[in-house]
Amino acid sequence: MLAIVASDDRRAFVERVKAIDPVFKRDDLEAFWPALHELITMAPERVDLSRKKSHYLASLAARSLARDDPTSALGFLDLADRTLDPSHLTAFLLEERADFRRQAEATLANVRP
Numbered sequence: 490m491l492a493i494v495a496s497d498d499r500r501a502f503v504e505r506v507k508a509i510d511p512v513f514k515r516d517d518l519e520a521f522w523p524a525l526h527e528l529i530t531m532a533p534e535r536v537d538l539s540r541k542k543s544h545y546l547a548s549l550a551a552r553s554l555a556r557d558d559p560t561s562a563l564g565f566l567d568l569a570d571r572t573l574d575p576s577h578l579t580a581f582l583l584e585e586r587a588d589f590r591r592q593a594e595a596t597l598a599n600v601r602p
Contacts (some may be wrong), residue, residue, distance in 0.1 A: 492565060498532050505531070513549065529572050539577035543569055543586065550589040559593035559600075566590050 505528045512521045528545075532538045546569040553562035566586050575583070 498535060498538060498590065500546065502528070502531065502538055502541060513552070518587040525568075530531045533572075533574065536577040539573050540579065540582060543573055543578050543582045546573075547582070547589055550586070550593065552588065554592055557596075559596040562589060563597075566593070 505524070509521065509524045509528060512524060529542055546565045550562040550565040553559070553565065566589060569586055
């Protein structure tokens with residue numbers, strides 16, 4: 490029974506990401522933020538989903554950097570820092586986010602007068 494619940498949670502997570510991505514791509518922020526909040530708050534006790542959430546938020550940060558939007562990138566990274574249990578995350582995932590944070594901060598430092 491536990492494996493079925495775990496599988497259902499994972500499947501629900503993947504479906505939500507698939508629903509959120511097109512909203513992010515078309516910059517519909519009014520629909521995007523509530524959907525992202527719902528995704529981030531689901532199953533906080535699940536280590537596997539915490540790892541997926543961390544990677545997803547890092548990918549949103551990377552896409553924001555590619556759009557030349559370091560402020561949004563930092564927002565996604567800050568959200569991850571505030572909401573995800575760091576004990577669930579691997580060194581790779583923590584470093585991934587730290588790398589994107591350094592890139593965003595460097596970009597902002599270069600733009601400020």
